[in-house]
Amino acid sequence: MKKLIILFCMMGSLPVVSNAQGLGQAVADAIGSVTISNEQVAQYSKQAVQQMDAKNPVAGANDPYTQRLNRIVGPFRTIDGIPINYKVYAVKDVNAFATADGSVRVFKGLMDLMSDDEVLAVIGHEIGHVINQDSRDAMKSALRRSAVRNALGAGPGAIGRLSRSQLGDVFDGFLGAKFSRDQESQADDYSYDFLKRNGKNVIALATSFEKLAKLSGGSQGGKVAELMSSHPDSKARSERIYERARRDGLAR
Template identity: 65%
Template sequence: MKTIKMLFFLLTGLTVTVQAQQPGLMQALMDGLSSALLTDAQVAQLSRQAVQQMDSQNPVAGPNDPYTQRLNRIVRRHKTVSGIPINYKVYMVKDVNAFATADGSVRVFKGLMDVMTDNELLAIMGHEIGHVINHDTRDAMKKALQRSAVRNVLASRSGAVGKLSRSELASFADYVVGSSFSRKQETEADDYSYQFMKKNGYSVMALATSFEKLAKQSGGAGVPTFLSTHPDSKARAQRVRDRAKRDGLSR
């Protein structure tokens, strides 16, 4: 508590001189403080803003679109996952991609739906939701704030005003695309998806085959966006197959 009070005092004491002379530095200080004190509820709120922004910038399949109807059919049993309400939408974009954010938003791209079976889509969504359940997306948002603080400091030192605003910090570029997860986090998200599939009576092998399809995609016109920092897809598929054998779920 003393540390928080001291930080508040220092920030308010610097407001007059710093805000007048170096607005970028002031923004950096505020962003740095925000990243340190950010709560789960605040992360969810920022995530919601990010998704709203992305929904307005991408073609979203309407309620009667065949892609929406297919997705609704696939996820009809999973409107709430681990106590988190989930909202699903399809982006009519040819990229092989999907993402989930800390507020429970899941967005699946048309390109991914075109190459995956229903169960494979569930397995991939389970992986992305795993990042939310494991608080990886919360930590990614904090890192986005910290990166912005650094950039604002650099801008202020060069005599320019920092360009990033709080609304821009909630943007898709800084939060979803700009974030990356460690191999440990990716493995834990894989494990969450495996357990999700197993618990709900789906074949866990769909997780393995989805990775194998993604491996083929990466061997073509480049690695799909959401796999750019992931462990090797073939190795992940084999890991799932080995685990399924140990669990007696495959031969």
């Protein structure tokens, strides 16, 4: 079965768990009692990405997609002081993600859909989530949920070493994290500023939204539309970008 599209900010259906609404009081207490340091988050993020890399077909150094991605990201190996490592997953999903440790993963399906400028715009948006610490917070929430599950199964306790399946669970939680509208706007602004200061095409950010919106309305299946409907403001987001571009004299 064809894998479904996940919009590039991982707008899935899972709730953000730092928000304990809907959970029982005992679970909410357990969430509150878990302290997770930023360092732990970075370590777990790194482990989770390593596991994702092991599970997915990573395009090799000579793969045309890897070469294209390298061309697109060119000099952007360190962004705002964070060293970024890039890889392509040779899968059809229209997807990309970035994690708190500076790993950016771009899926072949997204590269097939987007122009070079648009791929860079999407990466800029994802890195925006990292810089703005949304990725860290989403990972923290996923870890908390895992901690809660463990606590429910085996009594309360701090997060320890995670098994592979737990780590997989945590990462699924991370990928399902739903960022708020403000977080999305701020990541959009980050990408816009990043593109602008590097003399890149800011309009590509808007057109990447348009392509995703169009795709979600197409024949790809109900789940896509569902993901999109959880994020009805993509038109407003692209309009905002056009508006900024007009003000900056960068609209075409």
